[in-house]
Amino acid sequence: MNSELIPLMVIFPLISAILLNLMHGKDKVVRAYGILAMLVVLVVPIFASYGNHLFGAHPVVDTLPQLKISLSEVNLAIEYNFAFLQKALVFLLAAIATFAVLSHISNEKKVSGVYLSMIMLSIAAVSAVVMANDIFNMFVFLEIMTIAQAAIVIAVGGVSGYKAAFKYLVFGGVAGASILLGIALLLGTFGVLNISDLHNSLSGNMTNPIVLTAVGLIVIGWLFESGLFPFHTIKSNMYSAAKPDIAALLQTQTKIVLVALAIVLLRLFGGYSNMTAVMLGLSVGTLIIGSVMALLQTDFRRLLAFTAVSQAGLVGIGIGLGTRLGIAAGIFHAINDAIAMSLLFITVYFIYERAKTTEFKRLGGLLVQAPKLAFIQIIGILIVSGVPPFNAYQSEFRIIDATIQAGHPELGVLVILGTILTFVALMKGFYLTFLKENTTKIALGKVHIYNGLPTVTYVTLIILVIACVGIGLFPMPFYDRAYSVALKILVGW
Amino acid sequence: MNGSEVQFWSFVTAALLMIIGIYAIIFMDNIIKKIIGVMLIGDGVNLVLITEGFKPGGIVPIISEKLYNQSPGIFQEFADQASYSLPFALVLTNIVIGASTLAVLLGITIKLYQHYNSLSVHEIFKEEKI
């Protein structure tokens, strides 16, 4: 089964990135091509059929005695898998990226081709990470993603962006080296790079100390790429230094990479109960620390950044449980939360664009000027906090259910606590922005927040709310697929 | 030293490089030294990969015309002698990754230096809250 559209999901954004960079400076061409390219990026994952793609057409080969591999046959080429989960994640990424690109095109006076090309590169990289069935290929595209995300933050300008990007790249370099060392150890021990082959080789070698080291190293890389506990400040700095509409894209990418890498980890080392325990513990830590840190912030963007990080911890809890219910709920929550947090980030983007600041001490009393925005934001807060008719409720409920089923009801209590803390933090942000009396009389008096907004971004918000309500009312088609993915991870790919 | 000893000490060197790199990243105050630390870790990993490709008594994985004409079609002899070539290819990839990261990091360093007139981490990240 070879679907020809699968590589295009990565190749087309790469071609677009180069073309957009070459077009930089020609404003109208960049605008037109940007919209066209995003349409193609959106359409390709819908029409691609499920299956595998072999790069370079090198099929499976029988092994020889000289290989010292215990498998009967190995894959020679790089392979891409494309199934429902990959389709959903790539489409989600494409949709949020489309909103980001459209918001950039419609709001900026002068469109930057280089900036759009960076967005394209990050889309391509994340899509590749999601689909790759080859551990080294995954590493290469993770590195592209790291540098492209740093570039997106740098493009905003200003020292805080440089500092965030510097930290991100230094730690990204260490995390990348850590993943690569893990890969090198696995390659030296088993001689294969394909994930399915590694899974088969590993199943009999669970006590090898070299493999244990490799597990530790790759888990460190996973923690960095998904912004979990020891690295939570780095990711949240990135989110708060980026423009809020791009921060929506960045946090979506983080959650997608979290899920993709966690699936690889579970497929390879699912037998190590210690690994899932570490993943679970650090995720719980991230949830609690992230939501407490969110409460302490004095800037709306930073508050949202820490909320996004703590929600990533919630996803990590689901996956770290290691049970079918937990993994399914975790994957489901990753998708739901990416949508919901994007909604919140885009509402803050409105405030940032008009007021040029998101610090609480300079904001206030916006309810009079922007009642519709306030309404949408309160909906967003309810969604993220897991209130019933919306999608995050469905997944958070299932995560708590999974913790109880797995025999850790205390974790369920912690999840509820974290959710409450998130709600309080977000409501604090809402109060200080919309309800509190505006004491500083910042220039908002003249600018009408809602009225000046481009309709494109407004429509984006409506679409996101509709998506949240839709998934919230009809969760089963999504959850069932996530459950079958979880079954596949645990039983065999 | 015979082949396997070379391999052993090469691995030890790689481990030391990585440890020195980690040390530099965590304890050094100068930004440039931190960047050197990142690069040292990358080099250590490269050395691990190269040493994995090393085969005691092996030949370079490039087939000569003589060997090719000797056994047209079946290259069993060559494959038995040649070093393991996959890690070398991975190293090439990682070298480029390291160079790219280095370029961006140095660029950011220039920018930070222009703003703060200092390369000290204490100076630059002073206002940063944890």
Place this chain on the structure above:
Amino acid sequence: MINPVGTIVIALILGIVFGMSIRGEYFNKKTYATIFGFALFIDIFMGSFPYYTWDIFVELPVSGIFLAAMVGLFTGKAFRER
């Protein structure tokens, strides 16, 4: 690259591309003499280095690609100066 001729043609093209972008102001008779001396030395030293041997007329012990690239560089530079 299917044959030595193709390689030499491509080396020539690449040489012309880079030669087109070279400024002329640093070159006089002395530098040209240095270049030719060096190039001849390196060429003979390399022998048939990338193993594309030119065996149509006569076996030349020089690297055809290197020679072609040099010729291309000079041609490109001449193009630019005209």
Place this chain on the structure above:
Amino acid sequence: MKFQQSQEMRNLIAAIFVGIFSYFIIKALTDFDIVPGVSYIYNLRGPLIAPNMITVILFDWRGYDTLGEAFILITAVLTTGILFGRGVLGGDVSEKDSTPIRPSTIVQKVFAAPLVFIIVAFGVVITLGGHITPGGGFQGGSVIATAFFLSVVVYGFKKNVFNLSHNSLETLEGVGALIYLCLGLVGLGLSGYYLYNVGADLYPYLGVGDTATRLFSYPDSTNAGIIPYLNIGIALKVLSGFCTIITVLWGAEKK
């Protein structure tokens, strides 16, 4: 927690972490039993494609990794450009080049220009011989970029031997990457597999006579297919990427 306090605590934690890390790394690396794995199959089947196994792995078996690698370099080049004002939000900021031309010795001045010629030619040789001898696009491109560095270091940026503007370097880089991507697309179109090595032995199908076959005889009797062309694309991209980075970093204003 303020920065100073947190530093002390962090250092303590970090020291423990470094200790544990060192222990595990040394332990893992010192008792390591290496398995040849797929490398053996690559060595066994590779000579059918091209003589240099590493090039075969880089551009045929795992050519897609090399594509990713090329794009890392492109991303880094663009990011450096963004850092120094090209493509930042709210319009480009151009920094003026205020670097002084450094005085060079007479030896540098006399030998730099000839060396540039020879290094470029040598880089072309390495690029084109990549599938037969040690070398290839990355190495050849870096060698050619060295010529650029040399002339920048000796003559200063404004008056260096190469007259390559930022825009032409960008175009060259784009062309190099597009060569790679489009050769991959050719394989996708012809066979359905991206980066399929298209260049099968064409001459038997051309119907040329015996003389022509001898005229085009290929010394190593294997056919590398698209690998040399991929090498050329990569070389263009790498050389222009490195040149752009040095251009941008060199132009950074000193304060």
